[in-house]
Amino acid sequence: MDDSRIIKTEYSEEMQKSFIDYAMSVIIARALPDVRDGLKPVQRRTLYDMHELGIRYDRPYRKSARIVGDTMGKYHPHGDSSIYEALVVMSQDFKKGMPLIDGHGNFGNIEGDGAAAMRYTEARLQKVTQEAFLADLDKDVVDFVPNFDETEKEPSVLPVKIPNLLVNGSEGIAVGMATSIPPHNLGEVIDAVKAYMLNNEITTKELMRYLKGPDFPTGGIVINKDELEEIYETGTGKIKLRGKVEFQKGKAGKTNVVITEIPYTMIGANIAKFLSDVAALSETKKTQDIVDISNQSSKEGIRIVIELRKDADPENFVNMLYKKTRLEDTFGVNMLAIANGRPETMGLKQIIKSNVDFQFEVATRKYTNLLAKEMERKEIQEGLIKACNVIDLVIEILRGSKDRAMAKACLVEGKVDGIKFKSKESKIMAAQLMFTEKQANAILEMRLYKLIGLELEALINEHEETMANIYRYEDILDRRDSMAQVIMNELDGFKKEYSHPRKTVIENGQEAVYKEKELEEMDVVFLMDRFGYAKTIDLSTYERNKEAADAENKYVFTCKNTGRICLFTNTGQMHTVKVLDLPYGKFRDKGVPIDNVSNFSQAKEELIYITSQKELNLCQVIFATAESMLKVVDGGEFDVTKRTVAATKLAEGDTLVSVTALTDQRNIVLQTKGGFFLRFAVDEIPEKKKGAIGVRGMKLSDGDLVENVYYTKNAVETTIEYKGKELVLNNLKLGKRDSKGTKVRV
Structure with missing residues (x-):
């Protein structure tokens, strides 16, 4: 290799x-929109490609795959x-204040279902896109730049005639920065621009007398009206949003809470999450007011119905939804866009100033071209009129x-050499002709029918119209007020045809005050079977089913419904679970996997001990x-x-085998895989902090490990099954901690 070509x-x-x-x-x-047309490069290129393909609003739909492939x-x-x-996003009326593409087929829905594959769906431009975004591309109003391989030209920006950045908003994540601009009402934006x-x-x-605030396509209620001025002044802040709720009479005197509009931030998968969050409020006993919940949403709009108990307080219940679910949410505003080639x-x-400046720039280029x-x-017209006046000489x-x-x-220079004239007068007149180059070409290409009287009259009328246009265009270009009036007239036209009433209500909402009912503390029985399904039942239910409960479950103990359950694992971790997070109900209910309500992972850890935090507080643990x-x-x-939390410190490669509450045990028995048993007094085990490793319980042969830990009590015979035979632990020789123990052969 030539070292001279290596750049160090x-x-x-x-x-x-x-x-x-x-x-x-x-x-x-890629990620941020241009302040002038409010579009990201991918959106701009898609719209321009559709324009180039002729997929207008008044022409048939074309396959989305064709559009995507051509754009790419x-x-x-x-x-x-x-x-x-x-x-897809540019066609969704629940995401965009003003959809730019007319989609045909399954383009997804507000509940988060995705669009069908591009080979199935079809699309075309919306009328407003054709008229307000792409109309003047043929008039040299914007710069065209080479595409990525320099085989095509594409517009650096579209000549958009409305402030699209505000109307449709934008969301995008770049590197080290993100944009989040809410959509607004077209009519209000146009009024603010004017x-x-x-x-x-x-x-x-x-300006906010005209543009009241954001107007989300999903409606809803903005509840921090007084904070909007600062948000629009700085371009950053948080908009507080609530869904729209109605109360309706249900069956048997019950009240139905009906959600007819949702916060913009809830669209997509968050609707399903909201439903599950409401169901969880009932399951965890945060509220006992819910009888039923159903999602009756359709193409006509959102309709989520929550049926309440007869004696429920609907106002308090809705305030609870605002506090504990996404029915009240925040929309983070960060009005970041590309201005003059840099993010700002x-x-x-x-934003309005940048857009207006762009409108004047586009209008100047348009009318200069016109x-x-x-x-x-x-x-040319003047040349033809002049020629018609001396048509005999021309012929x-x-x-x-x-x-x-x-x-x-x-015709151009009056050169008469070599031309045969009928008379000297004609030659003298011909020598005086002074047509321009363009006029001479037009005369030479003129057809004879243009000499008909009516055609001459039409030519004169056309010339008058041309002169009127020239006067008008010069006035527009010379006077800023005239150009401003033209721009405002266009804006008025768009407002008249495409604006719609505001959907989002803007007000100063009161803080949601929710009076949470005091939970009555009581004893419950925790049950967990060998498959890891856990639940709680009341004491009386347990007493009636005690025999079956003890036989069918691996862990059974009493705890407080307001307390926590502690799970110790072989990795030395302790996971806690709120008792309220466990289902409480009938004895035959299946329960919930303990993995689902805790950080415990059955795939990575083995559960070795479970108890209630209350019992743990009252004792010592070995x-x-x-x-x-030990x-x-x-x-x-x-x-x-x-x-x-880490329940204990473990040496590298070590695992926790046993955790046991210390009550009235007298001796501990350690059993190894190699068949060694060591029995010694529990009193020999020192008390340490949970962050300590502990002391050695018995000397182990190379490769041998403690497999089981047992305990014996005074005057109580403890028997285990070892290698198919019974072994009485009390008969084992009493040794000392940190000794070898004895080999048991059976």
């Missing part, structure tokens, strides 16, 4: 440069899923010329590990509220 550079510098380049690419060319091949060399997702154009010194507060957080007035065309048309020149060049030279490390710990050390 500092690794950290190269990484820094590469990351910055990547970050800027994501920020500028010509303009957007990224994954097809990102292009199709952008197309107010700014009439007075560019207008304040944000004055902008307030309402800055004026140039009209001036060209005027020149004489044409008939006397040898070729087109000779005739053209006579820990024993596979490498025979200690006694005060149970009060485990009075914690964390879901998971």
Whole structure:
């Protein structure tokens, strides 16, 4: 390899440069919208491609796959899923204040179901997109840049005539920054833009007389009206949203709480989560007011019905929903967009200013282009009118010329050499002709029927119309007020045709005050079977089914319904579960897997001991590990509220074998895999903190480990089954801690 071609550079510098380049690419060319047209590159390219393919609002739908493939091949060399997702979102009326694409087929729904595959769905542009986003692309109003392989040209920005960034909002995550702009009402946005154009010194507060706040397609209620001014001034803040709730009379005097509008943040999978959260409130006994819950939503709109008990307080119940579910939520506002090629957080007035400046720029380029065309048309029209006035001379020149060049030279420069004229007068008149190059070409290409009287009259009328257009275009270009009036007239037209009444209510809502019913503390019985399904039942139910409950369950003990259950595992962890998180009810109910309500994982850990936190607080606990490390710990050390804590410290490779509450046990018996047993007094085990490893219980042979731990009591014979035969532990020789023990052969 030629060493001269190797560029030596500092690794950290190269990484820094590469990351910055990547970050800027994501920020500028993918994730953030342009303040001028309110579109991200993928959206802009998709709309432009549809325009190029002629998929107008008044033409048949075309397969989405065709649009996606064409966009990817010509303009957007990224994954097809990102292009199709952008197309789908631009068609969803529950996400966009003003959908830009007319979708045909399954384009998903508000409950989070995705769109059908692109090979099944079809799409075309909406009328507003055609008229307000793509209308003037042929008039050189925006710059066109080469596409990724320089085989096509694409617009750097679309000549959008409405402030799309505010109307449709935008959400995107870049590198180190994100944008979140809520949608707004088209009519209000247009009114605010016109107010700014009439007075560019207008304040944000004055602008908000026209633009009240966000207008979400899902409706709902904004409850922090007084905070909106600061949000729109700075471009950042939090909008508090609530769903719309109605009370309706149900069966037998019951009250139904009907949710007819949801917060914008709830659309998608969060609707299902809301339903499960409401059901959980009932299951965990946070409320006993719910009789039934049903989702009756359809294409007509959202309708979630919660049937309450007859004596329930509906107002208090709704306040509980606001507090404990996403029926009240926040929409984080961060109005970040690309302005002048760089990301910038902008307030309402800055966004409107940027859009108005863009409108003037587009209008200036449009009317400059139109004026140039009209001036060209005027020149030709004047040439034709002049030619018609001396048509006999023109015909004489044409008939006397040898070729087109000779005739053209006579018309433009008055050259008469070589042309045969009928008279000297004609030659003198021909020498005085002074047509322009364009006029001469038009005369030479003029058809004879243009000499008909009516055609001449039409030409004169057309010339008058051209002159009127020239006067109008010059006035628009020379006077900013005239151009402003043209822009405002266009905005009025869009408002008249496409605006709709506001959907979101804006008010200063009162803080939701929920009076939680005091939970009556009582004793319950915890049951968990060998498959890990846990539940609680009341004491009387347990007493009636005591024999079956003890036989069918691995763990059975009494605890408080307000307390916690502690789960010790072989990895040395202690997981806690609120008793209220466990289902409480009938004896034959299945229960819930303990994995589902705790951090315990059956796949990674083995459960070795379960007790209630209350019982744990009242006693000491003996820990024993596979490498025979022992200690006694005060149970009060485990009075914690964390879901998971380290219950003990383990040496590397060691595991916890036994955790037992110390009550009236006299001796401990350690049994190894190799068949060694050691019985010694429990008093020999020292008390340590939970963070200690402990002391050695018995000496182990190489490769041997403690397999089981047993306890014996005074005057009580303890028998186990070992290798198929009974073994009385009390008969084992009493030894000392940290000795070898004896080999038991049976």
